[in-house]
Amino acid sequence: MAIGVDYSGNRHILDAEVANSEAEVNWRSFLEGLVRRGMHGLRMITSDDHSGLRAAIDAVFPGILWQRCQFHLQQNAHSYVTKKDDIPLIAADIRKVFNAPDRENAERYLQQLVEKYQKTHPRLAAWADENIREGLSVFNIPENHRRKMRTSNLAERQMKEINRRTKVVGVFPNAASLLRLAAAMLIEQNDQWQNDKRYLPESNDRPALNEIYRKKVA
Known part of the structure; x- marks a missing residue:
């Protein structure tokens, strides 16, 4: 799952997929899919330290600022x-x-x-x-953005809720049915975010507003 924060400080669910492992090949396919769909202006990625994800980030977004949760x-x-x-x-x-x-x-x-x-x-x-x-890369972004960008807790909360709901269902007949449930939940959350106040305040650093903060969690 990927959650992004745009230049206006608003949160968005960028994408979600179901994979059979957290291997680099799966993460790389996922990240490349975001690029193909038009994600650009990426400034920083916040995630946990999963080897497959790290390798995929380095391959798809070489040189990007990475913040370890x-x-x-x-x-x-x-x-x-x-x-x-x-x-x-x-x-x-x-x-x-x-x-x-x-x-x-x-x-x-x-x-x-x-x-x-x-x-x-x-x-x-x-x-x-x-x-x-x-875990100190966050010092390279505007001070009033650091507290919320220094962890992957935003994405972790979404994953926790998805796990809770899927456990209620139990066994899914296939990956597509699991993804349909997760996608429905994430679409609902995304719609709610559009009516919420900004997740990040605007910054006086104008170039920073032309970037997209991107949060990624395994």
């Missing part, structure tokens, strides 16, 4: 913490990085985090040094 980064960090009692403190330190006023301070806070946990949680420190920066 900060929520998923926080969740991933927990698996590198051996003492569960330390999770709240570590989570707060990671939030400090993400909530920094600018990229320079975010990098400084990240370095402090890595140094702080090198001895007590060396696996966490190494993971953070290698991965957290992928």
Whole structure:
């Protein structure tokens, strides 16, 4: 599923498909389909770190700004913490990085985090040094767009609702019937968004308004 935010700050369901896996070939076909249908002006993609999706993004949109979902980064960090009692403190330190006023301070806070946990949680420190920066691309867009563009939560919520509805049905006879249900739900959501207030405010950075923010989630 793909959700986009246009230059006016309004949300749109761009497309949805059913595939038998999250392999690169499936994601690549999906992304190429968006391009064929006229999607252009892409500025940034926000997603989780799925290898198939990342490879497809690099192939179809080389050089595009990619933001790794900060929520998923926080969740991933927990698996590198051996003492569960330390999770709240570590989570707060990671939030400090993400909530920094600018990229320079975010990098400084990240370095402090890595140094702080090198001895007590060396696996966490190494993971953070290698991965957290992928969640800092959002500092390259207007400040008043960052909070909503730093995670893929918008798309995650839609997927959660689709999963809930499909579980009620149980078994689908084929992929087409599953897609029909999902598409009906997404069309309804898209119509609702058109009557809602803007998802993102307009920016004084006029060139940024000529781009489309694109959110993608596995």
